[in-house]
Amino acid sequence: xxxxxxxxxxSDLPIEMRDSWRIKVIPxxxxxxxxxxxxxxxxxxxxxxxxxxxKAIPTTSAAGPYEYYKxxxxxxxxKPIIHFSVSNGVSSAYKHALMAKNMLIEDDPDRQIEIxxxxxxSSGIILLIQETVEKIKAGFNYYELIYFIEDRVKHLRTVFVxxxxxxxxxxxxxxxxxxxxxxxxxxxxxxxxxxxxxVEVLEKVRGSKKATIRFIDxxxxxxxxxxxxxxxxxxxxxxxxxxxxxxxIKEKYQFNxxxxxxxxxxxSIHAGSEAIVMAFFSDNKRRD
Numbered sequence: 001x002x003x004x005x006x007x008x009x010x011s012d013l014p015i016e017m018r019d020s021w022r023i024k025v026i027p028x029x030x031x032x033x034x035x036x037x038x039x040x041x042x043x044x045x046x047x048x049x050x051x052x053x054x055k056a057i058p059t060t061s062a063a064g065p066y067e068y069y070k071x072x073x074x075x076x077x078x079k080p081i082i083h084f085s086v087s088n089g090v091s092s093a094y095k096h097a098l099m100a101k102n103m104l105i106e107d108d109p110d111r112q113i114e115i116x117x118x119x120x121x122s123s124g125i126i127l128l129i130q131e132t133v134e135k136i137k138a139g140f141n142y143y144e145l146i147y148f149i150e151d152r153v154k155h156l157r158t159v160f161v162x163x164x165x166x167x168x169x170x171x172x173x174x175x176x177x178x179x180x181x182x183x184x185x186x187x188x189x190x191x192x193x194x195x196x197x198x199v200e201v202l203e204k205v206r207g208s209k210k211a212t213i214r215f216i217d218x219x220x221x222x223x224x225x226x227x228x229x230x231x232x233x234x235x236x237x238x239x240x241x242x243x244x245x246x247x248x249i250k251e252k253y254q255f256n257x258x259x260x261x262x263x264x265x266x267x268s269i270h271a272g273s274e275a276i277v278m279a280f281f282s283d284n285k286r287r288d
Contacts, residue, residue, distance in 0.1 A: 001136050003082060003145065004075045008063070008093050009039030010086025011125035012234050014261045021133050026071055028086070028093060028266050032058040039266040044237060047265035048273070058269050062093035068100030072113060080112035080142040082132065082149070084125050088117045089197030090270075114146050116153065119197030119286075122267050123232040123279035124158040126259060130230060154288070155281040157222055158193040159202060161215040163238075163274035190215055195287040215276070216248055222282035226253040231280050236263040238274040245276060 005021060007013060009028035018025060027038040030047070033056050037047075051058065068083075075081055083101075088094035097115045104111055118125050128149060135148055187204050188211035194200040202218070205211040223229060231249065235242040239262075246258060263275065271277065 001133070003080045003136055003142060005082055005084070005129060005132065006071060006075075007084040007125060007129065008086055008097075009264065009266050010091065010093065010121045011084065011129070012122040012261055012264045012267065013126055013129065017126070017129070021129075023129070024071055026063050026068055026097075028063060028091070029061045030058055030266055030269065031061065032056055039264055042265055044262060044265045044268055047268075048237065060091075060266055060269060062091050062096050065096045065099035065103065068097045069103045072100055072104045073107070077108060077111065080114075082114050082116065082142075082145065084116045084118050084129055084132075086121045086125065087119045087193065087197030089119065089194065090121065090199065112142055114142075116149055117197065118156070119153055119195075120156055120158040120193050120279060121277075122158075122263055123234045123261070123277045124156055124193065126234070126261060127230060127232040127279045127281075128152060128156065130232070130259065152281060154285045155283075156193075156279060157218075157282045157286060158277065158279045159215065159218050160191050160271065160275060160277040161188065161211050162191070162272055163208075190218065193286075212245065215278075216245065216252065219249065219253060219278075219280065222284075223253075223280060224283055226255050229255055229280060230257045230259065231255045231278060232259045232261070233276065233278040234261045234263045235277075236268040236271055236273055236275040238276060241274060242276060 006024045008026045025040060027040045030037040033054050072081060083097055085094040085097050094117045101113050101115050104113060118128055131152060132145060132149060135145055187206055188208055189201050190203040191199055192202040203214060205214050242260060
């Protein structure tokens with residue numbers, strides 16, 4: 001492609017998409033038992049096994065600014081770069097990528113590089129990259145792409161339903177008291193990416209079955225016409241549940257394309273086993 005797309009380990013971008021579009025992925029890191037693991041070097045299944053055999057609580061971190069800089073520097077000078085970062089609201093990755101951009105511009109002030117705060121992760125980043133690739137193929141230039149992507153981010157909705165809230169509470173991404181009350185009353189929380197790209201409660205539902213129904217209903221509440229839309233859904237070791245949800249969505253809506261992918265171990269640390277995350281573009285802006 002005429003423009004180099006780069007993303008990070010929070011994107012869960014399927015290998016076939018990476019290879020087909022020649023996308024570079026900068027790993028994020030998982031820390032477990034005094035070991036630092038690159039997000040690209042372990043599958044969710046292998047990591048689950050490691051976790052079962054460990055008493056430690058895993059943590060995550062972003063790559064350092066210099067790691068981003070090295071990847072940016074490798075790209076030919078005449079090739080513009082667009083980097084899609086996991087949300088600034090949940091990771092330092094975006095800030096580190098910005099620092100690397102400034103380092104690159106210091107070396108060469110004429111370089112074209114844009115760092116996108118996707119305000120999302122996983123399915124949301126996949127959807128943004130999918131749309132960007134299509135616009136590149138349609139002939140959009142660098143500046144047209146940036147304008148298009150910034151608008152799409154404002155319309156991007158990332159909604160998720162989890163089997164358990166334990167991981168989000170442990171990582172500090174969900175209030176402990178609110179999470180404890182929800183667990184006690186068997187209340188399932190529908191969560192979403194907020195205006196700031198942080199995790200916030202969208203709706204409280206009693207029971208797993210009703211939570212799944214409301215999860216699917218949210219699509220219709222945000223989109224009036226799905227025929228020309230795409231939907232991306234990722235899962236954490238929940239293929240059977242995912243297939244059931246996708247089947248119901250197909251019966252209820254007319255999406256032009258539904259993309260499914262498996263969540264990587266990095267995000268599953270926070271979302272937990274059997275999490276389902278979907279992303280789509282809403283009619284109205286999520287933020288100005």
